[in-house]
Amino acid sequence: MLRRTEYDGPELERLIRTHSLEIVYTVVTDTGSQLGALIAIQHVLEHGVEVMAIPHLTPEEIRREQPWHAVTALAELVTAAGVVPRGSYGVPYPGRDCPDGVPT
DSSP states (O other), X not given: OEEOTTOOHHHHHHHHHHTTOXXXXXXXXXXXXXXXXXXXHHHHHHHTOSEEEOTTOOHHHXXXXXXXXXXXXXXXXXXXXXXXXXXXXXXXXXXXXXXXXXXX
16 A cells, blocks of 8 residues: 555545455655655565555546556556556546456
């Protein structure tokens, strides 16, 4: 999980329950979008992460900020807006099931 310090604890718990996540590592950072994406990429590469929870990230940020495109190429993202499947650029699917049949 990559989260900001001010992110709401109950919202984190909701995401974890909704998506049946097992949080293994948590990175707390208040960096800008580009550095946050680089931290996420390093985390994915070092730990073989397949799904990363980044609750504060919005679909608009993912589409607008090119470094997040690299993150979505490597891992599925779980955000407060929904699940962003690997290989997409900020188009979340609310809930647990993706249209391609791959559950999150």
